[in-house]
Amino acid sequence: MNRFLIPFGLFVVVVGFLAVGLTLNPRELPSPLVGKAAPEFSLPQLHDQEKMISSNDLKGQVWLLNFWASWCGGCKDEHPVLIHLAQSGEVPIYGMDYKDQRNEALAWLKEWGNPYSVVAVDEPGRVGINYGVYGVPETYVIDKAGVIRYKQIGPLREDILEKKILPLVRELQNQ
């Protein structure tokens, strides 16, 4: 009886580890940028190429930075959530059109609606690299002092918004 107890115990431990491992998402990597100052950028705007949008202009408010592209499938999934959030007016969403083509991005927003206060254009993807973007859509919560407080990798969902992002945004707005 005792002979089988040890292998059985080991088996249970291995199964336990594997079971936990299956529920983890290996694509979600902890960002080293959370808690650090958001990298600065100054980029042309999507709707008016003559105008620039700079991260410095956004200081003093809590804002969301959403990396998206017209070629990105997950962006379409999260789009209704963003539209809904924009309609609530709780927090401004700034878009970052990542490695995209201008006319396609404009057509995409025309078709599906525009939840963004302003959209910046990051055609070569350099701002994306500074923010550690590796899979669009990605969304950052940035506080009044310009510090990244949260990073969402992959599409936003209503439940993530309700449970994590909105409570955090309200807390940061009251600071």
Place this chain on the structure above:
Amino acid sequence: MRWLWVLMLLLPSLATAYEAQPLAANPQAEARLKALAVELRCLVCQNQTLADSNAPLAEDLRREVREMIAKDMSDKEIIDFLVTRYGDFVLYRPPWKATTTLLWVGPFLLLGIGATGLVFALRRRQKKLTDVTLSEAEHSRVEKLLSKGANHP
């Protein structure tokens, strides 16, 4: 008519003007890029290095690394640039830290546990073998049987 021929001969040379700079333009920089790129992970296709991957992000990151090499930054500076943005995961050889101790020590720990288990198991078996003691009568019987066997091979 002759000028048309000249123009046609010149056309290909115009086309090459738009081609990307060949990799061999600066072989030293390319060698450095290659050496760095096999140490760095592509974050899109997580089990490929930056050197192997064709993902657009990997291309962008190779471009960044190439530019940093051109700016004469050291390997450490280049790696730090990527780690501050993407975390230790970008490294194929994670650094020795509190959070990575189990990763580095784990295999040796398992080996140690296995080896001690083996030593204990062997000792126990040896004990079982030596524990058998023969009485005087049994001993002489063994001797007799063995000598008999020796006579009849």
